[in-house]
Amino acid sequence: MKVGYVYDPVYLKHDTGQHVENAGRLEAIISHLDRTGLKEELVPIKPRAATAEELSLVHDASHIAHIREAAHEGGGWLDADTVMSPDSYEAALYAAGGLIKATEAVMDGEVDSAFALVRPPGHHATAKRAMGFCLFNNIAIATRYALAKYKLERIAIVDFDVHHGNGTHEAFYDNPGVLYTSTHEYPFYPGTGDESETGSGQARGTTVNIPLPAGCGDDEYLAVFERIIVPVVRRFNPRLIMVSAGYDPHWDDGLAMMQVSISGFARMVQIIKGLADELCWGRLVFALEGGYNLNALAYSVKATFDVLLGKTDIADPLGKSPHRFGTPDIAPLIKRLEAIHHLV
Numbered sequence: 408m409k410v411g412y413v414y415d416p417v418y419l420k421h422d423t424g425q426h427v428e429n430a431g432r433l434e435a436i437i438s439h440l441d442r443t444g445l446k447e448e449l450v451p452i453k454p455r456a457a458t459a460e461e462l463s464l465v466h467d468a469s470h471i472a473h474i475r476e477a478a479h480e481g482g483g484w485l486d487a488d489t490v491m492s493p494d495s496y497e498a499a500l501y502a503a504g505g506l507i508k509a510t511e512a513v514m515d516g517e518v519d520s521a522f523a524l525v526r527p528p529g530h531h532a533t534a535k536r537a538m539g540f541c542l543f544n545n546i547a548i549a550t551r552y553a554l555a556k557y558k559l560e561r562i563a564i565v566d567f568d569v570h571h572g573n574g575t576h577e578a579f580y581d582n583p584g585v586l587y588t589s590t591h592e593y594p595f596y597p598g599t600g601d602e603s604e605t606g607s608g609q610a611r612g613t614t615v616n617i618p619l620p621a622g623c624g625d626d627e628y629l630a631v632f633e634r635i636i637v638p639v640v641r642r643f644n645p646r647l648i649m650v651s652a653g654y655d656p657h658w659d660d661g662l663a664m665m666q667v668s669i670s671g672f673a674r675m676v677q678i679i680k681g682l683a684d685e686l687c688w689g690r691l692v693f694a695l696e697g698g699y700n701l702n703a704l705a706y707s708v709k710a711t712f713d714v715l716l717g718k719t720d721i722a723d724p725l726g727k728s729p730h731r732f733g734t735p736d737i738a739p740l741i742k743r744l745e746a747i748h749h750l751v
């Protein structure tokens with residue numbers, strides 16, 4: 408099993424100071440992969456900068472110019488959550504380009520699967536604006552790029568970040584060639600991702616929003632994967648699966664209120680890998696989105712690589728959630744989603 412990873416120190420140059428989305432996140436991941444010797448088992452993929460034309464697959468020219476000029480003028484706050492430094496534009500070009508390179512490596516058969524360890528993250532960025540720590544929508548850009556370059560008819564995006572990927576949702580809402588599934592805490596930032604929004608026109612049914620109440624843990628996530636995500640992805644029958652991998656549903660993450668463990672993430676990755684093996688020759692590309700507890704993030708990314716490498720003994724040094732409050736009953740939500748998406 409050949410598993411690729413994208414990383415470059417250019418991603419540390421997006422300097423956000425004391426912000427929770429900071430360079431320390433990638434440093435924690437890379438030093439853990441080094442320390443455990445896992446990096447030796449992976450194939451390095453060198454990123455490049457995305458071109459203006461590639462960014463334009465998703466973003467308006469005015470948005471691209473706005474980010475370029477904001478960096479040129481020294482950076483600063485774009486909104487209440489999103490901050491830039493002078494080198495953020497360059498890092499953002501390499502984040503999008505890094506995911507493109509990961510996608511090419513998988514599609515060209517150089518590796519079986521790949522994980523782009525990039526920042527800034529992307530899934531909140533829309534055609535016209537940066538938001539939620541995201542400047543350009545890396546996964547939407549790489550997906551459009553893959554659809555065009557490889558003439559793929561169908562790509563599925565699975566987004567397990569705790570926040571709704573409103574930018575990705577918007578980018579493909581009317582595109583029947585892209586299935587977007589999102590598990591997200593709801594109501595929560597950014598407020599989008601209602602279950603009734605399922606795509607428009609020909610694309611009806613290809614947006615699958617799974618808005619979860621706070622407090623969901625491994626059992627709830629796995630139930631949703633088995634009952635909703637597996638059947639919709641199977642029915643869609645993609646030629647490639649892309650993953651917005653955010654590890655902020657972890658129980659020890661300070662940004663949200665979910666209870667997922669490292670073992671829970673590993674199980675989700677196993678399910679997604681099983682779908683890729685069954686449906687699309689194992690073609691699977693991961694993009695790093697959120698995850699703000701540095702230990703939980705580093706261990707979970709390593710667990711993801713272990714699963715991609717075909718290992719079954721997955722370390723979970725942080726264990727299950729110690730929180731003793733009960734988990735919510737999501738059976739009614741699953742029933743509604745099964746009806747909305749004609750799964751029964």
Ligand SMILES: [Zn+2]
Binds near residue numbers: 653696697
């Ligand atoms: Zn997130």
